Amino acid sequence: MKRIIALARKEFLHIIRDTRTLVIVFLWPLIMLFLFGYAINFELTDLPVGILDYDHSASSRELIREATSSGFIVASEYLESRDEINSGFRKGKFKAVFVIPRGYELDLLKEPVTKVQIIIDGADGATAATVDNYLKAVMARLNLKLIEEAIGKAEPPIEARIRFLFNPQLVSANFIVPGIIALVLVMICALLTSIAIAREIETGTMEQILATPILPSQIILGKVLPYLFVAAVNAAIILLVGHLVFKVPMNGSWLALAGYCTLYLLISLGLGLMVSSISKTQQVAMMMALMATLLPTLLLSGFIFPRESMPLVLQYLSYIVPATYFVEVIRGVMLIGRNYFPFEAGIMFGMAVLLLAISARMFKVRLSDD
């Protein structure tokens, strides 16, 4: 025990004296939080749309009014000719264009079907899809209204009423904060632990430590505990900022959340230890830890991109990313208020046991032969 404390104490001194790393460790997650929370916003409002109205009629103006009434899109440009469409897209003046042909009002009265063209900037796939869906809905509503005017009172056979549960306004922060916690925990634990161990091997201090009667498990614990603490403090800060500043709700139990976090931390530590036992220098350890944690967590866990929209191969791959389960669980606890996740917890527990067992076995008590 005394040895573990000695190591942990020394590790704390390293952490505290290395102000640069300390600042990064505590500021970086907050910067991420604010970046994702404010700048990268999945909520669409005031989306600029160009209007090319050849008809200049009461009906065409009504169409535009109807489309822009919700504030979701705004008519930002009134175009004179088709030539302006491409240049407007290129200059980023709008994300979509309504083209109302000449004779629109007349057609509306005479013809069975009247055509309106909508051009959407497909470069930004996610936005394009939302705009597409929204405009289709607008058109459906308008159609219904026109039918009503023509044949009197009409009830649509089916009316879909969509309500978003658990995140009614689809606020990004609610979605992002849990994901950032998943990312930060795995990165601090895996990255810092593996670097800390690799540093001792690289500078030769590990040789000196191994020459003392210390047990491998004591080395591991002494190394891991300080970072566990740092990661926990960090997680608490993010949760608090998320809860107070970004108003992320907490519908489940804090205790359950702490439990799942611990499970996830253990997995991360196992990852870090495994990385450190196969890398000899800090550089290699850092690269490997980043590869093993940052990218899969960011891209595959469903933190930003929904897993359902991934190619099948990546979906399968996402099953071995610990964050996949953790993101699911933490969102469940915070947003839905569900505290029991037997399946996810079981898998995470299995991962933790497996990783820690492998890494403890792989930890070298002796110097390698080169």
Next chain:
Amino acid sequence: MNTEILLKIENLAKKFGETSALKDLSLEVSPGKIVGLIGPDGAGKTTAMRIACGLMLPDAGKVFLSGVDVQAQPRKAKNHLGYMPQRFSLYQDLTVSENIRFFADLYHVPKKERLEREERLMKFSRLSPFRKRRAGDLSGGMKQKLALSCTLIHTPEVLILDEPTTGVDPVSRQEFWAILKTLQSEGIAQLISTPYMDEALLCDRILLVHHGKVISQGTPDEVLKNYNRRLLNVLSTDAASVRNALSKKNFDEISVLRYGDSLHIVYDTDEQLQVIKSVLSKLNMEPTEIQPSIEDVFVELLSSTESRAA
């Protein structure tokens, strides 16, 4: 088992892939003795020491620290051991005192004893004024003294020092050896490696190691005495022309070796001496007979084992 021998290494062998790092190395260190491993880089000194500390497993052979088998009971054995690796292995961002405390804790030294010993070690190594200084800000010599202090905090019976004075200035080297001599008088058994031949003379016993093999061993005097060849010193750096002139006389066993700004000519018989003198006088060089040093012995042994191998 003779407990009077604190460090016993028996028939150690170690291969790294195809290359032999150690071949059948044996040695014993009694209390109050300093045994030196002398040899060039890559001779296998570090490997031998790492195995002795239980940091590496040998392919064959055994190591006993204070009678405890290092491979069978590594943790028990390590309690008797103080090891100072070749590289500076302390924490640069920790102060002198913090480094000492860290190692004291690893060895379960109680606080009271730790403070007493720290006090003594600091005085002894004259680091007292620098206790609050970070290890990274110490000079090379002070760093080595701090490293030594850290390995001594648990009062080990055996001290294994891997080239502790390499890269340290001459004054600090002298100071460092003065400390080792004091430890010797306290009965600590020391195994030390060094590339400096003058330090070899300060050991009680030396083993000359080359390619993992002991090529000569004994007290420094014995090693010198076993060397029965004779030496001439010439103030010249022109080894090539001396060798050239001598080669015409067909004496294969005469070798010419350069030492700084002079040449050492190794020979055996009076007859050879006459020939060498005549050759040198033609080159306007004045030879003087000298006593061989450890370095001469070593270089000569190396070149003869090399040529035998070839």
